[in-house]
Amino acid sequence: MTYDVAIVRQPLNALFDLKGSPAAIQNWAADVLPTLPERPNSRTGQASVELYHVGRNHWIARAPLEQEAELEKHLSPTNCPAEISIVRVSDTLTFFRVVGPQADEVMSIACPLDIHETEFGEETVTYTELFGLKALIMRCEDGFEFAVEQSFGDMAEDYLSRAVA
Amino acid sequence: MMLIPCPFCGKRNESEFIFGGAVGADRPDPNSVNDAEWVEYLTVAPNPLGPVQERWWHARGCSEWVTIWRDTRTHDIVEAPDDSE
Ligand SMILES: [Zn+2]
Numbered sequence: 277m278t279y280d281v282a283i284v285r286q287p288l289n290a291l292f293d294l295k296g297s298p299a300a301i302q303n304w305a306a307d308v309l310p311t312l313p314e315r316p317n318s319r320t321g322q323a324s325v326e327l328y329h330v331g332r333n334h335w336i337a338r339a340p341l342e343q344e345a346e347l348e349k350h351l352s353p354t355n356c357p358a359e360i361s362i363v364r365v366s367d368t369l370t371f372f373r374v375v376g377p378q379a380d381e382v383m384s385i386a387c388p389l390d391i392h393e394t395e396f397g398e399e400t401v402t403y404t405e406l407f408g409l410k411a412l413i414m415r416c417e418d419g420f421e422f423a424v425e426q427s428f429g430d431m432a433e434d435y436l437s438r439a440v441a
Numbered sequence: 442m443m444l445i446p447c448p449f450c451g452k453r454n455e456s457e458f459i460f461g462g463a464v465g466a467d468r469p470d471p472n473s474v475n476d477a478e479w480v481e482y483l484t485v486a487p488n489p490l491g492p493v494q495e496r497w498w499h500a501r502g503c504s505e506w507v508t509i510w511r512d513t514r515t516h517d518i519v520e521a522p523d524d525s526e
Contacts, residue, residue: 316449316503331503332449388454402450405457405501 279378279440281419285433286371290344292337292351296360301335304360308350309337317402319414328401330412341366369412370429372422374436379419385439387413391420407435443516449503461496463487464508490514492522 294301298312310322313329320327324343328336339347344366353362374382383391386406390396391413401414406422409432413422424432443455463486471479487493492510499505512519 316451332505334503388456403502403504404453408456410501 279376279382281374281376281379281382281440283433283436283440284373284375285429286373286421288341288366289369289371290337290339290341290347291364291366291369292347292353293363293365294335294337294351294360295333295362297333300357300360304356305351305362308347313399315399318399319401328412328414330401330403336365336412368426369423370426370432372424372429372432372436373416373419374422375416375419382436382440383413383420383422386436387411389413406432443511443518445497445499445507445509445518447499447502447505447507449505450499453499453502455497457499457501458497458507459500461498461506464494464496488513492519492525494521494525 294305298314301309302312308325310320310325310327312335313320313327316329316332318329325337325339325347328338330336337347337351344364348364351362353364356362380391387404389402389404396415398415401412403410403412405411406413406424409424409428411422411424411432413420415421422432444452445455445458446452465485465487466482469478469482474482490513492512494508494510497507497509499507510519510521510525511517
């Protein structure tokens with residue numbers, strides 16, 4: 277069966293992995309980050325910076341690659357307080373968009389999550405699995421966006437293209 | 442298929458988790474137990490017919506460790522038995 281979708285590999289993003297208590301992170305980085313998302317597996321955004329709450333005391337900040345140096349300067353990973361951890365991880369994840377009228381059907385082949393709108397809304401971001409690989413998934417305009425470990429990028433693309441062929 | 446309740450993510454498919462083994466006895470002080478008791482602690486895992494307490498790691502999720510009770514007869518996730526610690 278063929279599906280009416282497009283699979284589009286995304287360019288690199290500026291990504292920072294943030295760990296620590298919400299208060300400590302807010303104290304250190306409030307001026308460059310959106311308000312911390314409180315609900316597990318949700319996101320907030322401000323200007324072009326997004327923040328994903330992906331685990332207990334664990335967030336991922338994402339912005340266009342052009343902002344990496346500026347963000348790094350402000351987040352200052354090497355000088356941050358000992359109770360928090362900030363690591364630049366821009367090179368570790370490859371993002372894809374699966375968009376089109378049947379994007380949800382294709383994602384349902386790959387992923388065990390219930391991705392109906394009522395369970396998986398606009399603001400949801402979560403780690404789950406995609407063809408058995410750990411993947412970060414969320415909605416985007418006209419479909420879904422997901423990220424896998426960079427070295428699995430070609431494999432994920434291959435799986436997807438076989439699933440939709 | 443099991444849906445395992447993660448304290449951070451809610452109920453998730455078992456395939457997102459890695460089994461971390463049954464919850465056994467606490468490690469005894471090796472100087473205060475005899476050899477048989479020590480070998481028992483090292484090598485005998487709980488294997489009841491009925492509820493067993495287990496650890497699961499939400500590896501392809503939020504990375505939290507989860508402790509549940511699972512009934513080995515039905516595969517259901519159940520409440521802790523009344524006599525459990
Ligand atoms: Zn979880």
